[in-house]
Every structure is written in C-alpha cells, then in structure tokens.
Amino acid sequence: MIRLNLLPKNLRRRVESGWWGLSALLLALVVLLTLGILHYTAYTELSLAKAERDALRAEVEALRPFIEEQNRLQRERRTLEALLAIREGLRKDFVPWSEYLAAFIAQIPREGGRFPVALRSVGTRALPEEEALRQAQGGAFDGKRVRVEFNVQGEALNQSALVRFVQAFETSPRFGIEFQGASMDERGLYTFSARIGTVGGEGSAR
Numbered sequence: 181m182i183r184l185n186l187l188p189k190n191l192r193r194r195v196e197s198g199w200w201g202l203s204a205l206l207l208a209l210v211v212l213l214t215l216g217i218l219h220y221t222a223y224t225e226l227s228l229a230k231a232e233r234d235a236l237r238a239e240v241e242a243l244r245p246f247i248e249e250q251n252r253l254q255r256e257r258r259t260l261e262a263l264l265a266i267r268e269g270l271r272k273d274f275v276p277w278s279e280y281l282a283a284f285i286a287q288i289p290r291e292g293g294r295f296p297v298a299l300r301s302v303g304t305r306a307l308p309e310e311e312a313l314r315q316a317q318g319g320a321f322d323g324k325r326v327r328v329e330f331n332v333q334g335e336a337l338n339q340s341a342l343v344r345f346v347q348a349f350e351t352s353p354r355f356g357i358e359f360q361g362a363s364m365d366e367r368g369l370y371t372f373s374a375r376i377g378t379v380g381g382e383g384s385a386r
Contacts, residue, residue: 275306280328280378287355289344296341303331307377320377321356327380336362336370346374354379 288295306328316325336342349357355378362372
C-alpha cells in the first residue's frame with residue numbers, strides 16, 4: 181500500500197535522523213575512554229611513585245647502620261683535628277728555655293776557663309712570630325729573626341773582655357746583639373747593658 185502525505189509541509193511530522201544520537205553516544209564514549217585512560221595513567225604513576233618511595237625507605241633503613249657509623253667516625257675525626265690543633269699550638273708556643281740558656285752561656289767567651297764578664301741580671305722573653313719578623317725587617321739583631329731575647333746587664337774586667345763578649349754574639353750565626361752602652365765605674369770595671377737575640381729553628385731572615 182502506498183501512503184501519501186497530502187498535508188502542507190509546515191504541518192507534516194518531522195522525522196529526525198538517527199545520526200545525531202549516534203554521534204552524541206560516540207562523543208560520550210570518547211570522553212569516558214579519555215577519562216579512563218587519564219585516571220589509569222595517574223594511578224599508575226602514583227603507584228610507581230609509592231613503590232619508589234618504599235624502595236628508598238627500605239634502602240635508607242638498610243644503610244642506616246653504615247650512616248650512623250660514618251657520622252660517628254666524622255665526629256671522632258673532628259675531635260682528633262681539634263686535639264691536633266691544640267697540640268700544634270702548644271708545640272708552636274713551647275720554648276725550650278734550658279736549651280736557649282745553655283747555648284747563651286756557652287757563647288760567653290772564657291779566659292783560662294774563667295768568665296772575664298760577670299752578668300748581674302738576665303731577663304728573658306720569647307718573641308711572637310710577628311714581632312720577630314718586624315724586628316728582623318727593621319734591622320734589629322743584624323736582620324736575624326730571633327726566637328728568644330736576653331736583656332743582660334753585667335760587668336767586664338776590662339775593655340778587651342767587653343769587646344770579646346760583644347764580638348762573640350755579633351759574629352755568631354745563631355745570635356744577634358744590640359749593645360746599649362757601657363761605662364767604667366770607680367773600681368775600673370766596665371758596666372754594660374745589651375739585648376741579645378737567639379735565632380730559632382727558622383734561622384736567619386737575611
């Protein structure tokens with residue numbers, strides 16, 4: 181049977197095409213699939229990050245005894261370095277007074293086994309490195325960098341004894357002398373004063 185619709189076009193029933201519904205369904209499926217993929221990707225990355233975190237925690241726990249031992253060794257090293265620094269400081273500031281004094285006395289000239297010069301007073305002091313260098317650069321003690329300084333006052337039997345005393349320290353590579361003055365008293369003895377420097381282990385600063 182043939183069906184004819186004789187109604188005007190504006191009164192006819194419009195039949196919608198089925199493609200629009202199919203397109204909307206496909207779009208919804210694509211969106212859902214994309215969201216699913218994104219969710220799966222994010223979940224996978226989160227799971228990998230958690231697994232890596234757990235592995236790192238396990239590694240840290242396994243290495244904890246070694247880390248604690250290393251920290252202990254570092255603390256011991258710092259303690260030893262501090263002790264070595266203290267020992268080095270003490271060694272640097274240590275002055276072997278007996279050796280310096282023995283060398284000073286042995287340098288005094290003798291006549292017939294006796295000293296023609298008598299020392300009435302001897303003052304001693306150790307010079308800091310900066311002062312010793314400054315004095316040497318200034319020409320003190322003939323430019324020698326001395327470690328110990330002797331301030332002496334004494335008496336000489338005669339002029340030749342006094343000259344030999346000064347020359348003994350003036351010509352020695354280990355000593356330097358700054359003669360401060362002399363005078364003859366009523367007894368005919370020469371009283372004098374001088375600064376005598378003893379070179380340390382570094383030797384002369386010439």
